[in-house]
Amino acid sequence: MTPSPPTPARTGGALAVTTVTARRVPARLGRFVLRRFRPPLYATYALLWVLALEGSAVAATGTAWRPxxxxxxxxxxxxxxxxxxxxxxxxxxxxxxxxxxxxxxxxxxxxxxxxxxxxxxxxxxxxxxxxxxxxxxxxxxxxxxxxxxxxxxxxxxxxxxxxxxxxxxxxxxxxxxxxxxxxxxxxxxxxxxxxxDWRGAVLLVLSACVFLHVEFARKTAWEAPPGARLYSADLGPRRSAAVTAGLAAGAVGCEVLLCAPDGPPGLLPCLAAALPAWGTLRFLAARRGGWPMATATGFVVATYLALALLAVWRP
Known part of the structure; x- marks a missing residue:
């Protein structure tokens, strides 16, 4: 038997449902972004990273930099x-x-x-x-x-x-x-x-060390809860902590290569190293829980902000 075509009422109802659903999509996406992307966090990271990378690259040529x-x-x-x-x-x-x-x-x-x-x-x-x-x-x-x-x-x-x-x-x-x-x-x-030139490669290595420092920090803990995907579960807490601290040290080393020619003011970004040093001591002394993330995120913010400000000041 050939099925009868949908009645106008049914068709209109389907269209209405589709229209309402389509109107809800932006709101659903907005809630997803607020919950899973956290714009203030990601946008701040992107802003500071680009300003630090671009500013340092331009200022290293001796050219005045402004966004x-x-x-x-x-x-x-x-x-x-x-x-x-x-x-x-x-x-x-x-x-x-x-x-x-x-x-x-x-x-x-x-x-x-x-x-x-x-x-x-x-x-x-x-x-x-x-x-x-x-x-x-x-x-x-x-x-x-x-x-x-x-x-x-x-x-x-x-x-x-x-x-x-x-x-x-x-x-x-x-x-x-x-x-x-x-x-x-x-x-x-x-x-x-x-x-x-070589300074571009150093800047990219610096960016890698900063990112990987916070990446290791957020996945380093003394215990691994069920379902947790931690680097410390593979390396052990102490070795994972050593890698986390070593990555921060690598970032500071890159800053010295790039900024030391400017004299003591050029080493201002290196002061951010106090944060991962404190985080390492706290984690090892606690022997429980996870890495103190305030020190890791603070290191990212302080490093990139200091590099951006130094780029404005250097020429």
Whole structure:
């Protein structure tokens, strides 16, 4: 028997439901961003990172540096890239979250994977267009960041080792951050603002050490709760603490290479080393709990803020 076509009332009802649902999507996305992305945290990190990286790169050439319109495009690009990757991680970690974090938005249905993918598409289009305003190379570098993130998600689906082994997973995932740094620095080089040299490599290593310091800090603890993905579970608390402290020391070493020629004022960013030193002592003395995260996040803020201020002052 041939089924009868839907009645106008049913069709209208379906359209009404679809329209209402579509209107709710921005609100659902907004709640997701507030809960899982925490804009003040991520936006502050992106702002300070770009200002420190760009300012230090320009000031090292002896040129006066002040933020420009291109600076804010780079900041926006980094924020949107981080949001894209956060949305991607939420989908990638769904199976784990169903067991260990059942209150997360994607698990509870507060947001759907389709809605996240739609937002990711919009982010990719908008941010690539903004980057293209800087240069074609900047747009390609930005697409490389997103492309690597998507490739990584596919790799984690295929490889249980990448999913389950924390140190291997870090080795595979960190290049996303490195590509973001290359996006900022590469767009400066392509614009002719700076010339690529050894100082650019030192700046990127400095950025890596700062990021990895806080990454190790948040996953270093004396005990591993069920479902926790900690580096200290693989390395042991003391060795994980040593790596965390060593990364901060590496960042300070890079600052000395870059800023020592400016004399004592140039070493101002190195004072931030007091925070990870205090964090290390507190963690080792406590013998319980996790790394004191206030010292790790404070190190990021103090280091990047001091570098940005020094870039304004140096010339």
């Amino acid at each position: 420009t319109g291109a600076t804010w495009v780079r900041v926006t690009g980094v924020v949107l890239a981080l949001l894209f990757l956060r949305m991607l991680d939420e989908q990638k970690d769904l199976a784990h979250d169903r067991v260990h974090h059942p209150d997360r938005p994607l698990v509870t249905g507060a947001i759907t994977a389709a809605e996240l993918r739609g937002a990711m598409t919009a982010i990719a289009v908008v941010a690539t267009a903004l980057s293209a305003a800087l240069s074609a190379a900047a747009a390609l570098l930005f697409l490389a960041v997103l492309g690597y993130g998507l490739l990584l998600a596919a790799l984690e689906r295929l490889s249980s080792a990448v999913r389950d082994r924390q140190l291997l997973g870090l080795a595979v995932t960190y290049p996303v951050q490195a590509l973001l740094g290359a996006y900022v620095y590469g767009s400066l080089v392509d614009a002719g603002t700076v010339t690529a």
